[in-house]
Amino acid sequence: MIAWRTAFALMAKHFLRSVVASRKTLVFAIFWGLAAVVFVAGAAAVGEDIGARLGLYFLFLYTCVGGVALQFTAQAYGLAVSTEEEDTGTAAYLLTRPLPRDAIIGGRLLAGVLFVAATFLVLDLLVTALLLPEQWSSVFAASVPIVLLSATWYVTFFSLLGLFTRHSLLAGLFYVLLWEQPLSMMPIPIKVVSIKFHLMCAIEGMITGPFNQPFPGDEMLEVCDMPASQALLVVAIASVAAAAFCIVRFRRYQPTT
Amino acid sequence: MEGLPHGKNGGVRMNAAKPISSDAAGVGPEPVAFCGVSRGFGQILALNELSVTVGSGITGLVGPNGAGKTTFINLLVGMLRPSQGTVRVFGADPWEDASARAKVGYCPDGERLWDWMTGVDIVATLGVFSGMTQADAKSAATGALACLDMGSASLRPAREYSKGMRQKVKLAQAMIHRPSLLVLDEPLNGVDPLSRVQILSKLRDLAAAGTAVLVSSHVLHELDVVADQVVLIHRGRLLARGPVADIRTLMDEHPHTVRLVTPKPRHAARALVGIDGVVGIQIRDDETLDALTRNPSAVYAALPSITLDEGIPIRSVSSPDSGLEAVFRYLVKEDSR
Numbered sequence: 001m002i003a004w005r006t007a008f009a010l011m012a013k014h015f016l017r018s019v020v021a022s023r024k025t026l027v028f029a030i031f032w033g034l035a036a037v038v039f040v041a042g043a044a045a046v047g048e049d050i051g052a053r054l055g056l057y058f059l060f061l062y063t064c065v066g067g068v069a070l071q072f073t074a075q076a077y078g079l080a081v082s083t084e085e086e087d088t089g090t091a092a093y094l095l096t097r098p099l100p101r102d103a104i105i106g107g108r109l110l111a112g113v114l115f116v117a118a119t120f121l122v123l124d125l126l127v128t129a130l131l132l133p134e135q136w137s138s139v140f141a142a143s144v145p146i147v148l149l150s151a152t153w154y155v156t157f158f159s160l161l162g163l164f165t166r167h168s169l170l171a172g173l174f175y176v177l178l179w180e181q182p183l184s185m186m187p188i189p190i191k192v193v194s195i196k197f198h199l200m201c202a203i204e205g206m207i208t209g210p211f212n213q214p215f216p217g218d219e220m221l222e223v224c225d226m227p228a229s230q231a232l233l234v235v236a237i238a239s240v241a242a243a244a245f246c247i248v249r250f251r252r253y254q255p256t257t
Numbered sequence: 258m259e260g261l262p263h264g265k266n267g268g269v270r271m272n273a274a275k276p277i278s279s280d281a282a283g284v285g286p287e288p289v290a291f292c293g294v295s296r297g298f299g300q301i302l303a304l305n306e307l308s309v310t311v312g313s314g315i316t317g318l319v320g321p322n323g324a325g326k327t328t329f330i331n332l333l334v335g336m337l338r339p340s341q342g343t344v345r346v347f348g349a350d351p352w353e354d355a356s357a358r359a360k361v362g363y364c365p366d367g368e369r370l371w372d373w374m375t376g377v378d379i380v381a382t383l384g385v386f387s388g389m390t391q392a393d394a395k396s397a398a399t400g401a402l403a404c405l406d407m408g409s410a411s412l413r414p415a416r417e418y419s420k421g422m423r424q425k426v427k428l429a430q431a432m433i434h435r436p437s438l439l440v441l442d443e444p445l446n447g448v449d450p451l452s453r454v455q456i457l458s459k460l461r462d463l464a465a466a467g468t469a470v471l472v473s474s475h476v477l478h479e480l481d482v483v484a485d486q487v488v489l490i491h492r493g494r495l496l497a498r499g500p501v502a503d504i505r506t507l508m509d510e511h512p513h514t515v516r517l518v519t520p521k522p523r524h525a526a527r528a529l530v531g532i533d534g535v536v537g538i539q540i541r542d543d544e545t546l547d548a549l550t551r552n553p554s555a556v557y558a559a560l561p562s563i564t565l566d567e568g569i570p571i572r573s574v575s576s577p578d579s580g581l582e583a584v585f586r587y588l589v590k591e592d593s594r
Contacts, residue, residue: 001355002388010386021373089369093430096334097386098359254337256298 007099011107012114015081019115024076031069032119040130070123074116074151075172078158081105081112082250083166091255105250109159109243117151149235156242163249286348287312288438288469289333294342295493296328303328305493306342311471315464317484318473319585325493326473327366330442333471334363346438359388362436366443366473368423376402376411376418376426380433387434394433401429405455420447428456432463439463439470445479457483481581489588496588501581504588511578511587512536512549515556518572522546525571528563532556544572 002010019025082105085091094104124147128139161171183194289311296304304325320326331337332344335351335358344350349357371379377398384394402411405425410418415426424447431439439460445453460483464470474480480487481501489496489504497504519525526538526546534552541547550556553576563569577583 001359002386014382018371018373088371089365089367090371092334092336092363092365093383094386095336096358096361096363097383098355098388099386100355252338255331 001098001100004100004103007103008107008110011094011099011104012111013107015108015111016115018084019077019080019111022080024080028073028076028119032123035069036126070120071154071175073119074154075158075168075175077112077116078155079162079166079168079171081108081155081159082162082246086255087166095255101251101253102247105159105247106243109156109246112155112159113152116155117148120147120151145232146235149232149239152239153235153242156239156246160242160246160249163246163253286345288347289471290343290345290348291329291332292343292345294332294339294344296325296332296337296340303493304332304339307490307493307495308342309488309495309498311469311488312486313464313467313469314485315460315470315472315483317480317487317581318471318490319477319480319487319581320490320496321589324490326490327442328493329490330363330440330471330473334358334361334440359434360437362431362434362439364427364431364439364441364444366446368420368447370415370418370423370426372416373414375414376407376422376429379415379426380411380430383430384433389434397433398429401433402426404459405429406452421449421452424448425452435468437468439468441470441472441474443474444472445474445476453479477582477585484581487581489585491589497584501584504584512551513553513576514578515548515550515553516541516545516575516577517548517560518545518574519569520544520572521569524567524569525563528567528569529556529559532559547577 085094095101121144124143125139128136128143158171158175161174165171165174180194287310289309291307291309294304294307295302307325307329318326318329328337332339333346333351335346338352344352346357347360351357351361371382374382377395380398380401381391381394384397385391389397399411402425405428407422407425407429410422411426415423418426424444428441428444431441441460444456448456457479460470460472464485472480472484484501486498486500487504488498517525522540522542522544526540526548529535529538529546529548532548532550532552533555534550535548535556536551537549539547539549548556557574560571560574564571578587
């Protein structure tokens with residue numbers, strides 16, 4: 001039997017390799033590349049103080065498009081963590097090897113989180129550098145932790161969802177109708193695990209207040225009436241719980257094909 | 258099926274001989290032991306209280322579509338868990354115990370591979386996943402693929418592979434870590450005739466070297482040639498297990514056919530009628546006749562005297578329904594009644 005840590009590392013590496021080589025990643029890379037070009041060109045044309053000059057409408061569109069794309073990215077790779085091998089018919093190669101099952105899902109989950117976090121991080125740094133250069137000095141203390149935790153949360157959430165349904169459309173509908181919608185009616189500490197809530201904070205932060213207040217400065221999410229430390233705690237707990245549930249569920253997982 | 262011993266699960270266990278058991282030799286537990294195994298999928302019962310052991314040598318797993326062969330294999334390789342009963346591979350539970358899975362090499366049905374990897378890369382990666390070092394896995398993968406005549410194609414991405422090439426990569430990955438039990442699900446699908454011969458020969462070599470081999474295949478005549486024994490499953494139950502010839506011998510109510518080619522079929526028919534066990538004669542054409550007998554040995558014993566004493570020349574003798582295909586057809590038909 002292969003040691004747990006070795007198996008974990010092997011699975012993480014294998015998932016990252018498959019992600020980098022997949023056609024899906026190529027499509028996402030092209031999309032993000034085009035978005036970056038449009039964004040940089042737009043920012044260059046408008047000049048300084050883009051938030052104030054373009055106003056709410058542009059920023060809303062930008063953050064919504066970015067947010068939806070982020071959701072798709074997280075969904076695509078989160079679901080891939082738990083469903084890709086079964087979808088491609090290669091799950092048998094992993095499940096019949098002497099690899100502990102929790103190392104299989106754990107390694108893949110970590111790799112998925114790292115990949116999506118890296119994507120989100122690039123976007124966050126790009127936004128800050130081009131749109132809000134005056135906040136660059138505080139970006140690593142403020143929005144970066146939130147971005148990393150968001151990526152962790154979204155990927156674990158969708159990985160878990162993938163263990164219940166392999167259909168991305170169903171997972172997406174579930175997310176929008178049965179997750180985001182009820183969450184929007186919840187009180188603040190709970191609704192912080194909603195992508196929409198993060199977007200609202202980002203929009204408001206860009207327009208009315210500093211987006212990158214040094215963490216743990218509680219002013220960061222004050223625009224959404226919630227201290228940053230509290231938001232981070234909720235997202236962290238939700239992520240750990242989802243990851244644990246994911247591992248427990250995968251231990252009993254039996255492929256249907 | 259009267260006159261045949263009935264198995265615990267209602268199936269007919271036709272192997273008269275004692276099942277091959279390495280336990281008896283003090284070597285260790287059976288490669289595969291299913292005890293009262295049932296497995297359902299919703300309302301469908303894919304396996305129904307199946308009890309069977311698979312010993313060393315080459316064992317063919319046979320059954321019509323939907324018989325439960327794939328479920329049997331998936332339980333055996335640790336992908337599924339039984340709803341009831343126990344599955345043991347070398348005495349350990351393959352679902353719970355990774356060390357049991359380490360002894361198994363599995364070649365799944367279908368053509369799926371990681372298409373973005375090269376053949377060598379796939380086989381070496383799976384060698385590493387089986388506990389080999391990177392260097393050992395790489396050299397073993399190169400050797401295994403060369404042995405299967407993959408040549409330089411093994412360095413191309415799998416997306417460019419033909420069906421036969423994919424099959425070879427799948428076989429190589431199953432064998433790379435030198436498993437004690439090799440489980441092959443339709444390993445000859447899409448493989449060209451020359452490669453089939455190669456693969457079957459390789460399986461024989463592995464079996465001779467002590468590897469237990471379980472092969473599920475629809476190509477019954479090829480299984481017939483290579484398998485030391487067969488396990489026949491139908492409707493999730495064990496129908497028969499043992500060497501094909503033994504099973505056939507026990508199928509008393511289906512007379513054996515001995516086919517003779519002779520220029521004098523009518524004379525030969527007259528000579529055969531009185532032989533013990535002969536229950537019917539069918540003259541197929543001007544040169545061929547079938548003798549239906551419950552005692553084929555008596556017919557074979559009488560042939561020299563028919564030729565020498567009665568002057569009836571016999572050009573060839575064959576037994577068209579003693580093969581696995583005929584046995585399989587009889588048993589499934591019987592079980593479906």
